[in-house]
Amino acid sequence: MNKAPWIFLGVLFTLSLSWWGMVFGPSVQLAAQSADKGDGTAVLHRVGLAKQGEQVYRENGCYYCHTRTATGGEFGYELRLTQLGDDREITDEVLGDSVKEGDDNHRLIDLAFAFKAVAKSRKAVVDASKAVTEAKDEEKAELETAAATAESELASAYTSFETTFADVASGISDQEGKDNLLFAAYGLSGVELKEKSVMTRLGMGEQIVAANKEIADEAVIKLTDGTAKWNARINPESVVRLKDLVRGLKTRAGAQFKLQPVVINWPDVQNGVAARQSVTRDFMHDAHAMPGVMRLGPDLANAGGKPALADANQFYVHLYQPRLISEKSAMPPYRYLFRKVKLNAGEAAPDNALEHADLEEGYAIIPTEKAEALFEFLKSLRTDALPEAPVVDNPQPANDQ
Amino acid sequence: MSELTDNTAPEAAPEEINASCRWPVLFLFFSAALWLVKAALIGVMGSFKLHMPEFLSDISFLTYGHLQANAWVAFLFGFGGNAGLGLTLWMLSRLRGAPLARPGFVIAGAVLWNVGVTAALVGITLGDQSGVAGLELPVYAGRVLLIGQAFIAFSAILTYFSRRHKQLYPSTWYLMAALIAFPWIVGTAHWLLAATPVRGAAQIPVGHWASTSLLQVWMGCLGLAAVLYFIPKIIGRELFSRQWAAFGFWMLLLLGGWVNLNSGSPLPVWQIKLSQLASGLFIFVVIAVGWNLRQTARGVPLLGSENLTLKFMGFALGAWIVSGLFTFCNVCPEWNSILQFTYANTALRHLFAWGFFAMAMLGGIYYVAPRLLGSSLDWPCGAWMIRVFQMIAAGVVIITLAGVGMAWGHGQALQQTGIDAAALQTKAIMPLRIAFLGEILFMVSSLIFLGSLMCLLFRNCCGDFSPMALWRQIREGNQKEPVETEGSAQ
Numbered sequence: 001m002n003k004a005p006w007i008f009l010g011v012l013f014t015l016s017l018s019w020w021g022m023v024f025g026p027s028v029q030l031a032a033q034s035a036d037k038g039d040g041t042a043v044l045h046r047v048g049l050a051k052q053g054e055q056v057y058r059e060n061g062c063y064y065c066h067t068r069t070a071t072g073g074e075f076g077y078e079l080r081l082t083q084l085g086d087d088r089e090i091t092d093e094v095l096g097d098s099v100k101e102g103d104d105n106h107r108l109i110d111l112a113f114a115f116k117a118v119a120k121s122r123k124a125v126v127d128a129s130k131a132v133t134e135a136k137d138e139e140k141a142e143l144e145t146a147a148a149t150a151e152s153e154l155a156s157a158y159t160s161f162e163t164t165f166a167d168v169a170s171g172i173s174d175q176e177g178k179d180n181l182l183f184a185a186y187g188l189s190g191v192e193l194k195e196k197s198v199m200t201r202l203g204m205g206e207q208i209v210a211a212n213k214e215i216a217d218e219a220v221i222k223l224t225d226g227t228a229k230w231n232a233r234i235n236p237e238s239v240v241r242l243k244d245l246v247r248g249l250k251t252r253a254g255a256q257f258k259l260q261p262v263v264i265n266w267p268d269v270q271n272g273v274a275a276r277q278s279v280t281r282d283f284m285h286d287a288h289a290m291p292g293v294m295r296l297g298p299d300l301a302n303a304g305g306k307p308a309l310a311d312a313n314q315f316y317v318h319l320y321q322p323r324l325i326s327e328k329s330a331m332p333p334y335r336y337l338f339r340k341v342k343l344n345a346g347e348a349a350p351d352n353a354l355e356h357a358d359l360e361e362g363y364a365i366i367p368t369e370k371a372e373a374l375f376e377f378l379k380s381l382r383t384d385a386l387p388e389a390p391v392v393d394n395p396q397p398a399n400d401q
Numbered sequence: 402m403s404e405l406t407d408n409t410a411p412e413a414a415p416e417e418i419n420a421s422c423r424w425p426v427l428f429l430f431f432s433a434a435l436w437l438v439k440a441a442l443i444g445v446m447g448s449f450k451l452h453m454p455e456f457l458s459d460i461s462f463l464t465y466g467h468l469q470a471n472a473w474v475a476f477l478f479g480f481g482g483n484a485g486l487g488l489t490l491w492m493l494s495r496l497r498g499a500p501l502a503r504p505g506f507v508i509a510g511a512v513l514w515n516v517g518v519t520a521a522l523v524g525i526t527l528g529d530q531s532g533v534a535g536l537e538l539p540v541y542a543g544r545v546l547l548i549g550q551a552f553i554a555f556s557a558i559l560t561y562f563s564r565r566h567k568q569l570y571p572s573t574w575y576l577m578a579a580l581i582a583f584p585w586i587v588g589t590a591h592w593l594l595a596a597t598p599v600r601g602a603a604q605i606p607v608g609h610w611a612s613t614s615l616l617q618v619w620m621g622c623l624g625l626a627a628v629l630y631f632i633p634k635i636i637g638r639e640l641f642s643r644q645w646a647a648f649g650f651w652m653l654l655l656l657g658g659w660v661n662l663n664s665g666s667p668l669p670v671w672q673i674k675l676s677q678l679a680s681g682l683f684i685f686v687v688i689a690v691g692w693n694l695r696q697t698a699r700g701v702p703l704l705g706s707e708n709l710t711l712k713f714m715g716f717a718l719g720a721w722i723v724s725g726l727f728t729f730c731n732v733c734p735e736w737n738s739i740l741q742f743t744y745a746n747t748a749l750r751h752l753f754a755w756g757f758f759a760m761a762m763l764g765g766i767y768y769v770a771p772r773l774l775g776s777s778l779d780w781p782c783g784a785w786m787i788r789v790f791q792m793i794a795a796g797v798v799i800i801t802l803a804g805v806g807m808a809w810g811h812g813q814a815l816q817q818t819g820i821d822a823a824a825l826q827t828k829a830i831m832p833l834r835i836a837f838l839g840e841i842l843f844m845v846s847s848l849i850f851l852g853s854l855m856c857l858l859f860r861n862c863c864g865d866f867s868p869m870a871l872w873r874q875i876r877e878g879n880q881k882e883p884v885e886t887e888g889s890a891q
Contacts, residue, residue, distance in 0.1 A: 004561065004577075007569065011578045014654040015585050015618075022610035022659050023589060026672055030603035059528030061466015061537075067742050071665035270818040278667040280602035288532035288594075289604040291667060295742040295815065296451075296829045298822070322454070328823050330830050332454040336461045 030280055038387050045285045046380050049369075053377025056370045058288050060334070067292030068282070070274030070301040070383060073266025075392055077259045078226035079245055082219070083190040085254035088113050094248035094255075098223045105221045107168040111185035114161040115202070119191035121154035122198055158201060165203070180215055183208070187216030190256070226262030226393070262393045274302040274383040275391045282383070297331055302383040309379055316367050316375070317356045324358050337371040340364075412498035412564070415772075421500035422491050423773045425507035425556075429487030430766050431858065432515050434851040436479025437759070439522075441844040444472035448837040451830060462526040470530045470537035471522050476754060477615065478538070478546060479518045483511070484762035485623035486553050489576045491769050492630055493560050496573050502559035510552025517545030533594060533604070535612030535750075540595040543587050554580045571646035575626035578654060579619055586614045586658075606672055610658045616753060617657035617728075624717060624761040625653075625690060631714045631768060633697050641696035649689030656683050663741040664734040673734075681732030687725035694718055709786055713764025716794055720756030723801070724749060739812035740805070744832040748804020751836075755843060756797035763789065763850060770854065774861040782856035789846045789853070796842035803835035 035042040046054065057063070085091055091109070092099075099105045128147035135143050168185075169178050182203060186193075193199050196206045208216070223245055228238040249255040263269050269276070278301045283289040292299070309315055314325065320338050322329035341364045343349060353364035367375075385391040447468030450456060457463045494501045501507070521542035524530070529539040538546070557580055561573075590611040593599050599607055633640050640646060660683050662668075662676030703715025727749050731737045740746065767786055771778040780786060811828040814820050859868040 004569070007574055007577055008581070010651070011574075011581050011654060014651055015582060018614070018618075018655055018658040019585070019589065019610070021675055022672070023593065023607050026606040026668065027593065027599045027603040029669060031600050033600070033602070058532040059530065060461075060464055061470055061530060063532065063534065064466050064469050069663075069665055069667055069742070071738065265818075267816050267818050271820070280605075280667055280669065282667060283601040283605065286601035286604070287598070289601045289608070290532050290534075291605055291663075292742070293534045294744060294747070294829070295811075296826070296833075299742075326823075328826065330451060330454055330826060332450060332464055333458045334464070335459050 033281065033284065035281075035284060043281050043284050043386075046377070049373045049376040050380040051287070051377075052369075053373035053375070053380075054287055056337075056374045057377055058290060063290035063292045065294060065296035065331070067295050067299045068278065068301045068381065069291045070268045070276065070278045070299060072277040073269060073392075074264040075261045075266060076227045076229050076264050077224065077242060078262045078393065079223040079228075079242060080220040080258045080260050081188070081223055081249070081255060082258055083256035084109065084112050084116070084188055085249075086116065087253065091253045091255065094245070094253045095223070098245065099221070108181070108185050108188065108221060110164050111161075111168050111181065112189040114157075114164040115186055115189035115191050115193075117157045118154070118161050118198070118202065119189070119193060121150065121157040122193075122195070124150040125154050161202060178203075179212060183212045183215040184219035187219030188221065220258070223257075226260075226395075227264065260393055261390055262395065266392065266394075268299070269392050269394050272306075273299045275305065275394075276383050276385065276389045278383070279386060279389045281386055281388070300378060300381055302381065304379040304382040305384075309375070312375060313355050315378075316354050316371060317359075319367075319371060319374070320354060320365060321359075324356055334371070337368050337374070339366045339368055341366060413494075413500050415495070418491075418494045418498075418500050419773050421504060422494055425501065425504045425511065426487045426491050427770065427773055427858065427862075428508060429483045429490075429511050430770055431854060432511065433480045433483035433487065433762070433766070434847075434854045436475050436483060436518065437847040438844075438851050440472050440475035440480055441840070441847040443468050443475060445837070445840045445844045447472055448833060448840045451833050452837065461528075467525060467528075467530075470525045473535065474521045474525060474537055475518065477620075478521065479515075480762070481620055481623070481754075481758060482514055482518065482546070482550075484766060485579065485620070486511070486514070486550070488627055488762065488765045488769065489579065489623065490553070490557055490560070491773075492572055492626060492765075493557055493576055496570050496576075496630075497561060497564050499560055499564040501556065502563055503556045506552045506556045510549045510554075510556070513545055513549030513552060515549075517542050517549055520545055531590075531594060533590070533608035533612060536590055536608060536615060538587070538590070540591060543591045543595070547584055547587055547591070550580075550583055554584075570630070571640065571643060571650065572626040572630040574647075574650050575622040575629065578650070579622035579626070582614065582618045582622065582654075586611050586619060602667065605666060605668060606662070609662055609666075613661055614658035616750065617660060618654060620754070620758045621653055621657060621721075624721065624758045627761040627765045628694065628714050628718050628721070629690075631710055631765060632694055632703070632718070635708055635711050635714075635768075636698055636701050638697055641693050645689045645693040649686050649693065652682065652686045652689065656686065660728050661731055661746075664731075664737040665741055677732050677734060677737075680728050680730075683725060684729040687722055687729065691718070691722045691725075709783070709790065710764045710768040712787075712790055713760045713767065716790070717757050717761035717764065720752055720760065720797060724753045724757060727752075727805070739816065740808060741812070742815060743808035743811045743829070744836065745805050745808035745812070748800050748808065748832065748836060751800045751804070751839070752797055755793055756801070760790075760793060763793075766854070770857055771861075774857070778861060780853070780857055781860050782853045785849050785853045789850045792842040792846035792849075796839035796846070798839075799842070800836045800839035803832045803839070807832035807835065 035044075037043065045051075099109060125147070128143065128150045132140060132143045132147050165182065169181055172178050172181065186204070193202070193204070199208070200206055204212075224238070224242055228242040230239065230242075246257070246259070249257050268274055278291075282301065283291070303309055308318075316338075318325040318329075318331075319334050321333050321335075322331040323333075338354070341350075343362055343364055349364040350366060353366050359365060383389075383391070446463065447465050450458075450463070450465045450468065461467070490501055490507060521538050524539035524542055525537060530537040531539060557576075561577070589607070593607045594604055594611070598604065629640065629646065656679040659676050659679035661680060662673055664673055664677070666673060701711075703711055703718070706712055706715065767780060771780050807828075811825075811832065814825050814828045860870075861867055864870070
């Protein structure tokens with residue numbers, strides 16, 4: 001420590017270590033990040049006014065009082081069965097106590113397997129009929145017998161379906177309730193019926209209407225209650241059960257399922273700050289990444305997804321005079337982002353002028369391009385689902401901050 | 402404090418060293434005092450806006466966002482740069498026992514530096530702030546600062562190599578590190594955030610590293626160099642341990658840029674964990690420096706001392722240790738998750754900037770400035786300097802207590818569900834409103850300091866031609882004239 005060159009080199013070396021850890025490493029890692037969301041879409045660049053709005057946000061130092069950082073929280077997994085496999089026995093074995101005989105989910109599964117049986121029998125009939133048509137004369141007799149058997153099995157499948165449906169829907173009197181049940185089971189079965197005759201026979205109508213299609217698409221059976229964590233130290237039994245179920249459904253039953261995160265204790269989601277945690281890709285295309293300093297005002301990670309920005313006029317009035325919208329707001333008015341134009345007697349205000357009962361009469365308050373750009377920028381801030389940050393289910397009511 | 406030299410060149414006399422440093426260093430000190438006033442004034446205006454959001458709200462550059470950025474840039478580069486570089490030059494000259502080399506370069510560098518800071522403030526006023534909290538410097542201003550610092554560093558390095566020593570005092574390590582760290586940090590920020598900016602999210606760790614390094618490494622090295630220099634010097638003891646000092650020095654350089662990253666930052670987990678680990682290890686830096694100086698000054702009441710420089714240095718050391726302990730607390734994500742979006746981070750920055758750095762710099766200037774003007778000179782208007790010390794100390798205590806204490810309530814409210822938005826905002830604003838008192842104290846103390854420094858300069862800067870001497874001559878001339886007239890009339 002007494003040789004100047006060694007001090008010099010030592011300082012350079014130590015600073016370079018520090019630089020490598022927090023500058024080089026993260027820059028290399030994050031530069032390699034892909035914009036692809038994995039579903040054919042990508043995290044998009046901001047363009048036009050929204051891009052300019054980021055500069056307005058920066059030059060006014062909005063990031064001092066507003067963060068764009070929704071934090072993580074405590075959540076569990078709800079295992080949602082979305083499509084059944086083909087084998088009923090294995091399915092029952094895998095599901096075990098998760099679905100008890102006689103409960104609603106069990107009956108839904110009964111009906112779904114009835115759908116599968118009909119679809120399978122119908123396919124056998126079609127295949128047999130095709131084979132008869134294409135067969136040589138000496139084979140026809142044998143194939144016609146097989147086709148007749150298939151027809152008989154289809155009839156039996158129809159009967160079985162009707163019996164099951166009557167049983168499942170026994171307590172339901174209204175048609176809507178019955179449709180819900182029918183199409184939920186159809187969705188869970190995973191079969192796709194296109195023949196009008198078959199659909200009519202099963203009570204689905206000649207064509208599936210949009211509402212019923214939505215029921216089919218969103219049909220799930222919740223197998224766990226959303227308290228199980230993947231690597232929980234607390235309640236390990238639930239984790240073991242969750243893992244067993246996932247393994248069984250995937251490798252043995254051939255079913256399809258979804259592990260849906262559900263809020264246990266997640267203030268930012270429960271308070272309506274955002275729908276999920278903020279992640280690096282939220283800042284991917286930012287010219288200047290500004291995660292924010294303090295939450296003197298609300299967090300803006302999901303500003304674009306909030307009702308406050310649904311109405312442009314309300315936002316502009318808030319920007320022009322915050323206390324007209326929120327009486328105790330500590331936000332300063334940004335009047336310099338607006339033009340105040342005196343109106344002649346009888347002159348109507350322009351279409352884009354602000355509307356509020358307490359604004360000064362005889363003047364039109366018109367947002368400048370900077371105010372419009374800021375609005376577009378804030379609208380572009382959203383916490384839509386990303387593969388690395390799925391939107392979390394929040395069963396509790398939100399309190400929008 | 403005495404250094405072993407190999408006698409290749411005779412050690413210069415303190416008077417010679419002081420004479421060589423006089424104008425460049427006094428220019429830097431005076432600039433620092435002016436920037437300190439500006440920083441404090443802008444800071445007060447910014448805080449006032451939180452009491453009265455409507456106040457001058459039609460003027461774009463007087464929003465909280467503009468003022469906050471300007472206040473910090475004025476403090477960090479205006480006051481911090483000028484005071485830090487001024488003390489660096491003087492301490493290096495004294496520690497090396499050689500007169501300041503090429504003082505003309507220092508003057509040129511200081512002018513460029515101040516042009517750079519002025520450009521930064523004008524730029525931020527016009528809306529050119531960088532968007533990185535803690536390093537709001539516009540690109541062009543950064544370039545000017547780098548050139549200005551290069552001029553000054555050139556002089557410092559020539560001074561450093563102008564005389565050989567067998568042993569380097571630890572303050573020299575810190576000063577050299579500060580001289581190297583500044584271009585490294587600002588250069589990195591310029592390169593990766595402005596010239597060829599890295600991709601969006603990567604700017605978050607880069608910006609954090611740059612702003613934290615400026616605070617912990619650059620300002621930390623400058624402040625600790627002064628503390629390590631003045632405490633042993635004034636109490637007349639050798640530093641307790643060079644080994645402890647070396648350990649603290651290297652650990653500070655390694656960890657300084659990594660600490661204090663918010664646990665909720667939208668970054669890969671390893672980066673947050675790295676920062677938490679560094680914050681945890683930072684306790685060793687605190688122990689190394691704190692224990693070393695505690696053993697050095699064992700039995701000497703630093704804050705209770707009669708010597709005002711020692712008081713300043715004692716408070717600076719205490720504030721640095723407290724700040725280091727708060728840094729250490731960030732090893733615990735539960736702690737950080739409560740305070741991360743509250744006023745606490747800003748309050749702790751005030752603790753570091755005013756409590757540690759400003760105190761160390763002002764203590765140093767209080768000791769050095771009179772010596773630059775005359776060997777036996779004491780600080781005139783010195784009674785006011787104790788008020789400067791008291792007011793900054795009170796301001797720091799108020800801001801730290803309000804900032805951390807009340808921000809804790811805000812942070813806990815952020816962790817609750819179903820809390821009313823208006824109640825949340827009240828909790829968020831309250832610590833800032835209390836901290837306003839501290840900001841006022843900073844402003845008054847900075848004005849007093851500037852006045853006191855002007856008093857020193859006006860009385861002593863140019864011998865018989867100092868403004869005070871000239872004023873006395875004019876006054877005496879005016880008093881004599883009527884007497885003569887009266888006499889002639891008689």
